[in-house]
Amino acid sequence: MLILSRKKDESILIGSDIEVTVIAVQGDQVKLGIKAPKKVDVYRKELFEEIQNENVEASEITLNLSELLKNTKYRS
Template sequence: MLVLTRRANESIVIGDDITVTILAVTPGGVRIGIDAPRDTRINRAEIVVAVSDANQEALQTAADSSAESLLLAALAGRGTTP
């Protein structure tokens, strides 16, 4: 990981088309501005993690539900009820 020190109104350039500017530094956090092409996706890390976790949970729920349905169908085919 590259670590840089920047002050308010200073920038860093990433590649040819992304500029990150420090807008303000306060005790509560740092405000940054990102100038990038419209087709560049920019997300906060915690949002990416939350979406990934939700997708994994949904996938697991679907897999559990599907397995349960298959088991019930197999039992029903044998004339057995759970």
């Protein structure tokens, strides 16, 4: 992990097209501004993890449903 010190209105660059700027520091809270191309998704970590967990759950339901349908005999 790279650890950097930045003050208000100072930035870091990630690659050549993502800029993270310190907007404000209030107590133990830091507000960041992020400039990134529209093709780059930017999420808070906890939200990203929630999305990943929901995707795993949805895929498990789909797999279970597929197995159920395979094992079901259709009657005419």
